[in-house]
Amino acid sequence: MWGFVLRRLVWMVPTLIVISIISFIIIQLPPGDYLSSYIARLEALGTTVDQATIDALRLRYGLNDPIWVQYFKWLGNIVFDGNFGYSFEWRLPVSQLIIERLPTTFLVATCSLLFAWSVALPIGIFSAVKQYSLGDYFFTILGFLGLGIPNFMLALTFLYISNRYFGLSIGGLFSPQYLNAPWSLDKFIDLLSHLWIPVVIVGTAGTAGLIRITRANVLDELRKPYVETARSKGLHPMLLILKYPVRIALNPFVSSMGFILPGMISGEVIVSIVLNLPTTGPLLYAALLSQDTYLAGAFVLMLAVLTVIGVLISDILLAWLDPRIRLS
Amino acid sequence: MSVTAKPLPIGGGSVRGAPVESPLTLMWYKFRAHRLAVASIWVIAALYLTAIFANWIAPFDPESRTGLPFSPPSWPTVMVDGEFVWPPVAFGVSQQLDRKTFKRVYAIDTSKRYPVQLFIAGDRHSWFGLFPTDMHLFGVDKGGAFFLMGTDSLGRDVFSRMVYGSRISLSIGLVGVAISLVLGVILGGISGYFGGWVDLAVQRLIEIIQCFPSIPLWMALAAALPHDWTTIQVYFGITVILSLVGWTDLARVVRGRFLSLREEDFVMAARLAGASEARIIGKHLLPSFMSHIIASVTLSIPSMILAETALSFLGIGLTPPALSWGVLLQDAQNVNTLATAPWLLLPGALVIVTVLAFNFLGDGLRDAADPFSRESFK
Numbered sequence: 001m002w003g004f005v006l007r008r009l010v011w012m013v014p015t016l017i018v019i020s021i022i023s024f025i026i027i028q029l030p031p032g033d034y035l036s037s038y039i040a041r042l043e044a045l046g047t048t049v050d051q052a053t054i055d056a057l058r059l060r061y062g063l064n065d066p067i068w069v070q071y072f073k074w075l076g077n078i079v080f081d082g083n084f085g086y087s088f089e090w091r092l093p094v095s096q097l098i099i100e101r102l103p104t105t106f107l108v109a110t111c112s113l114l115f116a117w118s119v120a121l122p123i124g125i126f127s128a129v130k131q132y133s134l135g136d137y138f139f140t141i142l143g144f145l146g147l148g149i150p151n152f153m154l155a156l157t158f159l160y161i162s163n164r165y166f167g168l169s170i171g172g173l174f175s176p177q178y179l180n181a182p183w184s185l186d187k188f189i190d191l192l193s194h195l196w197i198p199v200v201i202v203g204t205a206g207t208a209g210l211i212r213i214t215r216a217n218v219l220d221e222l223r224k225p226y227v228e229t230a231r232s233k234g235l236h237p238m239l240l241i242l243k244y245p246v247r248i249a250l251n252p253f254v255s256s257m258g259f260i261l262p263g264m265i266s267g268e269v270i271v272s273i274v275l276n277l278p279t280t281g282p283l284l285y286a287a288l289l290s291q292d293t294y295l296a297g298a299f300v301l302m303l304a305v306l307t308v309i310g311v312l313i314s315d316i317l318l319a320w321l322d323p324r325i326r327l328s
Numbered sequence: 329m330s331v332t333a334k335p336l337p338i339g340g341g342s343v344r345g346a347p348v349e350s351p352l353t354l355m356w357y358k359f360r361a362h363r364l365a366v367a368s369i370w371v372i373a374a375l376y377l378t379a380i381f382a383n384w385i386a387p388f389d390p391e392s393r394t395g396l397p398f399s400p401p402s403w404p405t406v407m408v409d410g411e412f413v414w415p416p417v418a419f420g421v422s423q424q425l426d427r428k429t430f431k432r433v434y435a436i437d438t439s440k441r442y443p444v445q446l447f448i449a450g451d452r453h454s455w456f457g458l459f460p461t462d463m464h465l466f467g468v469d470k471g472g473a474f475f476l477m478g479t480d481s482l483g484r485d486v487f488s489r490m491v492y493g494s495r496i497s498l499s500i501g502l503v504g505v506a507i508s509l510v511l512g513v514i515l516g517g518i519s520g521y522f523g524g525w526v527d528l529a530v531q532r533l534i535e536i537i538q539c540f541p542s543i544p545l546w547m548a549l550a551a552a553l554p555h556d557w558t559t560i561q562v563y564f565g566i567t568v569i570l571s572l573v574g575w576t577d578l579a580r581v582v583r584g585r586f587l588s589l590r591e592e593d594f595v596m597a598a599r600l601a602g603a604s605e606a607r608i609i610g611k612h613l614l615p616s617f618m619s620h621i622i623a624s625v626t627l628s629i630p631s632m633i634l635a636e637t638a639l640s641f642l643g644i645g646l647t648p649p650a651l652s653w654g655v656l657l658q659d660a661q662n663v664n665t666l667a668t669a670p671w672l673l674l675p676g677a678l679v680i681v682t683v684l685a686f687n688f689l690g691d692g693l694r695d696a697a698d699p700f701s702r703e704s705f706k
Contacts, residue, residue, distance in 0.1 A: 014532060019540070022545070026549070029549070144688075147683070147687060148680045149680050150637055150679060150680075153657070153679070153680070156660060156666065159663050160670060259539075262539050266541045266543035266544065274661075288547055288644065289644070296548055297548075299544065304539070
């Protein structure tokens with residue numbers, strides 16, 4: 001088991017390097033460097049910037065270095081100092097902005113994942129056991145609808161319905177009075193009352209796929225002879241299903257986390273822009289529009305890195321559940 | 329009693345009375361059993377025909393302002409005062425300003441009736457610059473108007489805009505998938521053919537790309553497209569960005585099929601019979617994984633369409649004057665507009681229908697791709 005974990009950890013290194021290169025490319029992509037857009041902004045405000053200051057700044061940020069030196073400096077700062085650069089839009093270190101926003105994104109994404117799982121598992125089992133029943137068709141269609149409706153459309157519809165019929169504003173994660181309040185039970189309840197909306201919206205997209213995976217796996221198991229044997233021996237049907245086929249069908253459930261988690265993060269980003277949640281979405285969006293490149297690059301980097309870690313955890317979990325994987 | 333030896337029929341015909349069908353026929357039988365997939369073909373065909381002949385089908389020019397902003401959807405009716413009329417008629421509409429709320433109110437004037445006509449003159453248009461004409465598939469005489477999906481804030485007909493927008497929305501999926509397919513077949517083929525460390529490297533790359541959250545990546549890349557690009561350039565820029573992620577699934581399918589087919593007996597038989605490598609690939613391998621590729625391609629079109637819609641909706645994909653369903657949904661971005669004109673969400677319904685149709689079709693094709701498996705659909 002430990003050998004497996006170690007192997008996976010070593011495998012992560014090239015992945016992380018590629019991710020960092022992609023993020024660095026994103027920082028470098030917009031025309032000009034961030035300093036020129038910073039200077040353009042200063043000049044738009046009426047401040048004149050003399051050439052000496054510009055040169056000093058270029059030197060300080062190492063913009064005259066070859067591109068790969070810049071990359072290693074950028075990466076070195078992150079790895080050794082936790083320094084992601086400076087956001088010119090917010091006049092704050094990027095790390096500070098990221099720390100505020102990343103946890104909420106992962107809170108919403110994780111809750112969405114749990115939601116999708118807890119909805120998909122019973123439905124998947126039901127659809128398999130009662131194959132081609134009315135309920136099976138109903139849930140299949142419902143799942144497909146969840147797959148077909150873009151996340152942001154669902155968010156907009158929620159916004160519209162709550163505004164039109166309940167007169168509520170559902171944006172944000174907290175009511176105004178709790179926004180800056182210290183943590184308390186009331187604040188937690190308030191959070192939950194806001195949290196379920198993005199969780200349901202983001203979760204529905206992943207549910208359809210999970211239902212189909214569960215259904216297919218349980219169906220495969222149900223056809224195996226041991227099920228017949230157990231049934232002929234008079235084992236209670238419910239107990240039989242829950243004890244054997246479902247347990248085996250659970251494995252792909254865990255492994256599917258690898259491709260569902262990135263989707264959840266993606267969904268969270270776009271839904272939070274529509275609902276204006278205090279997560280990465282709106283900030284990343286604003287950073288991209290104002291070419292606040294260091295902030296945008298850092299967000300993309302951290303979202304990807306944390307997703308990779310999430311996938312790693314799911315792999316380890318799977319290996320722990322299924323010895324065939326860790327021994328192969 | 330004499331027994332005449334007959335040669336065994338090859339391909340078609342029958343063996344000992346049992347009919348032998350070609351794999352293609354078997355696929356068709358299997359595909360036909362998936363009724364949703366068959367229905368989806370019609371839906372998709374209708375959508376693409378609408379996109380191709382958008383300029384005739386749309387009753388208005390997508391940019392023409394009718395002077396009736398935020399007019400709710402109105403449909404011609406066949407029942408007037410309890411009597412059946414044919415052709416259907418659209419009533420006259422007059423607008424007033426509510427003096428209390430300063431909202432526009434549209435009143436229906438049943439005394440003015442405009443019968444719906446086919447092939448009627450309207451805004452001038454042309455088919456991609458060819459065949460200039462002013463003929464529209466349907467409409468009413470000048471003075472009257474009906475808006476199947478309402479109008480937007482500038483009084484433009486949402487239905488016409490949706491019809492025109494389908495050109496970009498529906499084609500971006502095809503172009504994007506075509507680029508992904510080329511990338512996927514090349515990289516997947518190389519991966520499966522060479523094996524060893526090349527295979528390992530390509531597989532790792534695919535894994536890395538697949539665990540990248542795609543929306544943030546797409547957003548970052550799309551936002552970096554130069555602002556002075558023309559619509560056409562942005563269009564291809566976006567498709568290339570979407571394909572950068574989209575090729576991975578196809579590469580996996582190609583590689584998987586390649587690896588499993590390489591070991592098949594019929595490939596060995598062909599090789600022993602002295603077939604050249606090119607003949608084996610072209611005559612034996614390609615037909616047997618073509619069906620799988622077609623199914624995977626169909627299944628990856630909807631995610632492209634969804635991605636374009638999401639990016640354009642956020643304003644970092646295509647932007648007006650380009651028209652796509654995502655661009656139209658930009659108008660529905662804030663709650664206040666939605667509260668006044670919920671019909672601005674209707675382009676989203678079209679997205680859902682399209683995505684579902686492609687999913688069902690892909691599902692049916694995937695089941696049919698392997699006509700020899702005993703598994704029925706689902």
